[in-house]
Amino acid sequence: MSSETPTPSTEEADPLALERQVCFALAVANRAVLAVYRPLLEPLGLTHPQYLVMLALWGEAPMSVTAIGEAIQLDLPTLSPLLKRLQAAELISRTRGVDDERQVIIDLTGKGRELRARAVQIPPAVIEQLGTTVPDLEDLHDGLTRLIAAARQANARRS
Template sequence: MISARSDDALALERQVCFALAVASRAVIGIYRPILEPLGLTHPQYLVMLALWQHAPLSVKELGRLLALEPATLSPLLKRLEAIGYLERGRDSADERQLAVTLTDTGRALRERALDVPPAVIEQLGLPVEDLEALHAHLTKVITAARKDPA
């Protein structure tokens, strides 16, 4: 049996990537049953959050906000359009851009989604202050990870 010393740089429990991966799966798992009544998956919920805050958006700008590649974003948008939450069409200001706008149904869904954050906080059982501090630290990690090493 292999045992890891507490100072072992390769010990699984010391890996930031491991903690982030497990935490991400666990938290997204909490969202699943909360989002189900809204007819949304977690990635679709993120798209809707961006649109509720910034719509209309070009597909390119939406992808930038969500840090998603077009190949990942396109199926999400198609599904959300199919269920009637958004519409895609050419931007009147720039015909080369595909614009994403909310439908009335998509805008109305926002009211129901207001129950999501408190439900997640309740499920996590952590103080809001701890979650806000975690968010701030993760934002720093994201910024650091995105820096151009050159």
């Protein structure tokens, strides 16, 4: 009797094949897509996580730090240094809440608002570089949104 684990025949799909793993595809896609964004964001002086913060603020500034974290799905220890760098770049301001001084409110500065006019070029440039269409990206976004929801439910059930 052999103690070796049997390997699937060539006719069977190997459930442990690297190229079949969702986690692998997502990790590679993440790195590849962020590599497309990087040179587009550099002239704006933004990293991708900083860009996400700015997108949230361009959508509904002012926002609390907590609201930004929820919007872009980052925890406070990760978000705080990003906000400090954006403040140092004079793109945002940080003030204490009027009703609750424990709350920090983030708003755009004039420079941060002006940056939006340049950033509006990013989405079409990404689409062009990826060589895809808006409907294809919308379909991908919908599928990823469903995957995220399913993963969150699975994690909640374990908790």
